[in-house]
Amino acid sequence: MFQNKRVLIAIGGGIAAYKICEVVSTLFKIGVEIKVILTNSAQKFITPLTLATLSRHPAYTDENFWQSTHFRPLHIDLGEWADLIVIAPLTANTLAKLAYGMADNLLTNTVLASTCPVLLAPAMNTDMWEQQVVQRNWEQLLTDNRFHGMCTGSGLLACDRVGAGRMAEPPEIITYVQSLLHTTGKRDLLGKRVLISAGGTREYLDPVRFIGNPSTGKMGLALAQAALHRGASVTLVHAPASWDVPLGVQAIPVVSADQMRASMVEYLPSADIIVMSAAVADVKPREYSQHKLPKKSLPQALPLEPVPDIVGELARLKQSHQQLIGFAAQTGDIVTPALEKLHSKNLDAIIANPIDEPDSGFGSDHNRAIFLDQQGQRIEIPPCSKLEMAHRIFDFLENK
Structure with a gap:
């Protein structure tokens, strides 16, 4: 079912980044081709070497932004290559950039250079997640049918706060990825x-x-x-x-x-x-x-x-x-x-x-x-x- 399917995983800066190793490893095992982008902040939590090893592809960072592949910009190649983009964890910073169409790093440029579905798995402190401006950005972004948002879970967060803002667990992300690869992102049951x-x-x-x-x-x-x-x-x-x-x-x-x-x-x-x-x-x-x-x-x-x-x-x-x-x-x-x-x-x-x-x-x-x-x-x-x-x-x- 997943042979020849291509998923680009973009990792934001948050402690939940470590969970993405399981997502990359599992998707590779079921036949999905994986490439990974890390923001500068994400590299504080997880290394490009780890993701490159699990995905069997180079893991791209902002240092590679101006790297050309076959004389084409990297963000164009990655955007056209992907059948699906997964952004996990999605930080408040990246959310705000996407909501307003900003593109100042490899991740955001790649999203704007693509037309495939985008799966969003937010993760942040409860007070950050519940801020009116963050919720406004979230709702605004989801008005674009390209973007599919995962609910945040509740529980003990890394900041010792108990509440909403926990990123969806890897099995939930993997299942959602499988669904979007099947449906190519269509929402035929919206409103049902x-x-x-x-x-x-x-x-x-x-x-x-x-x-x-x-x-x-x-x-x-x-x-x-x-x-x-x-x-x-x-x-x-x-x-x-x-x-x-x-x-x-x-x-x-x-x-x-x-x-x-x-x-x-x-x-x-x-x-x-x-x-x-x-x-x-x-x-x-x-x-x-x-x-x-x-x-x-x-x-x-x-x-x-x-x-x-x-x-x-x-x-x-x-x-x-x-x-x-x-x-x-x-x-x-x-x-x-x-x-x-x-x-x-x-x-x-x-x-x-x-x-x-x-x-x-x-x-x-x-x-x-x-x-x-x-x-x-x-x-x-x-x-x-x-x-x-x-x-x-x-x-x-x-x-x-």
Whole structure:
């Protein structure tokens, strides 16, 4: 997916610069060609030699600004070379320059000499980040569709302040880079509200025992990331999971099918696209014990009752302008039961994916599937990462 993709990483002066080593190393390992620019301030925190070693290319500084390559200015060559520019950490100083179109170093000149998407990962002290002038510059810069801004995190900063301004972590930056390389920066979901369910619900018999399934929610997480990176406002209703919800996504944690149903119905009216990727339990114990049952007291035959049909209820409640997409995780023949669910539940589309194939299904970082819709489309999605599958799903929906 990333062969022949070219990313230029521009590093500003801040302690978060050390985190970019992981970004450069990981992107190189997945096949992305990387070049790096460091500002003079960035070199106080990390050396060009380190980045050159990780990227397998020279790391450029302002000393190279007037260096010509094939008799062309370096900033022109770099700007035309890049499929994507990542500026991380983005300092208040560089932000102000970009907001006003200033170009007084290699980084800012290269941005002005390019036309590709630019991903911004700001990092600064909380008081600096919250200054009215900084927020004004940030909002002004993001009015240009070239620029994609990452939310800052909150926590203990290097200045010992606890608050907003922490740079997004390397895995989040890497995922956003992958998304932008797929979409080439388009925001086809801008102004849309996307509601996603994720993970496997748990139906408890007592405080320690439950009926569940192996779903980790990774597919729902990837859908949330993809929708966010394409400009959507995203609400993620998720069962217990071991991953962190991406910055910028509204998270609604739930446990049981009843709780998931209540949240999905609550947020349904404001959604434009609803993706039901959660693995909801089919049944639950008829009775719940407030205290752990002794092993000898466990029933030989466990009385069960069905849980709510969430996707069926959403289909009955949805409006004509809304799109409802379901998932069907199956073994063996995945198409026949998926088509039956598509029509019986009156879904707009369904994703049939095998859980008995290598490196796909529950718990895997990869998946494969067949996209089916009410118009009779049948599109196979070959083995790929779950993030790529999420983007392919939104690609299909865009073309419907």
